[in-house]
Amino acid sequence: MHAVSYTAQWMAAARALESERDDALYTDPLARELAAPKGFELIERYEGGGLLPFISIRTKYLDDAISSALADGGIDQVVLIAAGMDTRAFRLDWPEDVTVYEADHGPLIEEKRRRLDALGAVPRTDRREVPADLTGPWMPELHKAGFDPSRPTLWVAEALTFFLTEEQAGELLRLLAAESAPGSRLAFDILGRALLRSPFSKPFLDQLAADGTPWIFGTDEPEEFVRAHGWKVTDLTEPGEPGAGEGRWPYQVQPRSRRGANRLWLISAESVAG
Amino acid sequence: MSSSVDTQGIDKVRDWILGRHPDRTELAPDVNIIENRLVDSLAFVELVYAIEDASGREIDFDAIDVEDFQSLATIERAFFS
Numbered sequence: 001m002h003a004v005s006y007t008a009q010w011m012a013a014a015r016a017l018e019s020e021r022d023d024a025l026y027t028d029p030l031a032r033e034l035a036a037p038k039g040f041e042l043i044e045r046y047e048g049g050g051l052l053p054f055i056s057i058r059t060k061y062l063d064d065a066i067s068s069a070l071a072d073g074g075i076d077q078v079v080l081i082a083a084g085m086d087t088r089a090f091r092l093d094w095p096e097d098v099t100v101y102e103a104d105h106g107p108l109i110e111e112k113r114r115r116l117d118a119l120g121a122v123p124r125t126d127r128r129e130v131p132a133d134l135t136g137p138w139m140p141e142l143h144k145a146g147f148d149p150s151r152p153t154l155w156v157a158e159a160l161t162f163f164l165t166e167e168q169a170g171e172l173l174r175l176l177a178a179e180s181a182p183g184s185r186l187a188f189d190i191l192g193r194a195l196l197r198s199p200f201s202k203p204f205l206d207q208l209a210a211d212g213t214p215w216i217f218g219t220d221e222p223e224e225f226v227r228a229h230g231w232k233v234t235d236l237t238e239p240g241e242p243g244a245g246e247g248r249w250p251y252q253v254q255p256r257s258r259r260g261a262n263r264l265w266l267i268s269a270e271s272v273a274g
Numbered sequence: 275m276s277s278s279v280d281t282q283g284i285d286k287v288r289d290w291i292l293g294r295h296p297d298r299t300e301l302a303p304d305v306n307i308i309e310n311r312l313v314d315s316l317a318f319v320e321l322v323y324a325i326e327d328a329s330g331r332e333i334d335f336d337a338i339d340v341e342d343f344q345s346l347a348t349i350e351r352a353f354f355s
Contacts, residue, residue: 050316199340200308200318251316260335262319 003212004163005108006038008084010046011159013039014055015085025060025245027091033115034085045211049204050239050251054264055159057245058189061237061266062158063092065187069154069268070095074183077147079103081157081172082134085112087121094125101145103138106131139179152183162191162215169217170229177230180271186231191218192263201262222265227272235268284350286328290321291346303347308340318343329353 013035015028043052066088069075076098080086083102094100100123102109109131128145132138143149155176161169169190176186195201196218208215219225223233240249244266254261288301291312298312307313313321321343322333331353342352 048311049314194319194335195316198315198318199338200315200343202340204315252320254319258323260319260322262316 002105002108004082005084005105005111006042006211007159007213008104008108009035009037009039010042011039011055012085013043014052015059015087017043017052018056018059023248025056025248026063028059028087030087030090030116030119030121031085033119034087034112046204046207049201050249053245053248053250054239057239057249058158058264058266061244062156062187062189063088064243065235065268066092066154066156069185069187070098075152075154075185077101077151078154078156079130079142079147081155081176082160084108084159086158087116089123089125089127090116090121092124097126099126099128099146101128101130101142101147103130103132103134103142105133139175142179147179149179150181152181152185153179154184155180155186155188157186157188159189161188162196162217163213164217166217166219170225173226173229173231177271180230182271182273184271185234186267186269186271188267188269190222190225190265190267191215192261192265193218193220194260195262195264198260198262218263220263222267226267226269230272231269232272233267233269235266237266239264239266283328283354284346287321287324287349288346290324290328301346303350304345306344307346308344313343325349325353 012031016031016035018024019027019029019031066078073095078098079101080088081103083104086102089100089102109129113129130141130145132141164172196205196215205215222236226233237244238253239245240251240253291307292298292301294317295312326333342348
């Protein structure tokens with residue numbers, strides 16, 4: 001499997017650990033089986049630095065963003081981009097007639113299907129696999145799976161943008177905007193630029209790079225970045241803020257004006273016409 | 275500059291670190307706070323702010339030298355002398 005597939009197992013391991021807590025922010029009963037073989041090893045390898053609480057808080061934030069985006073019934077198709085070992089189609093309460101597309105590269109999708117089948121997992125909505133190389137033109141594959149660009153969409157890109165360059169992240173947002181009917185929404189995360197440049201993050205970042213999964217893109221001006229690529233931020237949250245792991249986040253939330261702060265942006269956005 | 279003021283400054287930094295670790299009551303000047311994970315990568319920015327508050331000096335984030343932040347002794351030498 002690709003190195004990024006191991007990242008998917010790492011995320012699954014983190015979700016398994018979260019699910020087993022007394023104060024779990026969510027429960028993902030399938031996560032433990034999806035984390036093998038490398039997930040828990042990577043948890044230890046990348047231990048510390050707030051990663052585990054961040055992964056949990058981000059997952060919960062996006063769970064909430066999905067439920068909020070679908071609440072008024074205006075959106076009935078959801079695309080999980082680079083879905084990895086995401087099990088939202090199996091664990092969230094979906095409104096009727098919602099289609100969930102899971103896009104990721106073929107070998108990962110096959111391995112995930114094999115494991116979910118072995119567990120007898122049954123999706124709670126119309127779930128469609130979209131095997132695609134996300135570094136190439138993948139929209140044709142999404143359309144082939146039934147996606148309808150004339151209807152509003154909720155795009156979810158969890159733990160994705162930092163694996164891209166700034167240019168690629170911008171292109172992705174533009175591509176999603178171009179495929180978005182009015183009323184479409186986007187929920188995702190962006191890392192802070194200071195965080196990626198901090199000498200104190202360097203040992204961890206060097207480790208990720210050596211493992212073939214470097215973290216590259218981050219910005220401390222997410223509103224501008226999002227706006228420049230066809231979207232408008234409707235919610236911008238940092239871990240530790242109310243509704244985003246308040247009480248679980250072991251760091252202070254820094255005022256926006258504070259120089260040098262390590263930012264982890266949780267973002268909801270709406271498409272901008274034109 | 276009186277040495278008592280300097281001592282007070284580094285004491286504030288020590289108190290800040292100990293405040294994050296209720297299980298610890300002491301922190302010797304030469305204990306490596308990074309290797310011992312007393313301050314992790316995300317908490318470091320808070321340490322920098324704590325040093326700024328205690329020293330009254332602004333720290334340039336673009337010119338940070340990790341070596342200055344290894345222990346209370348190196349912090350004292352870099353920011354309180």
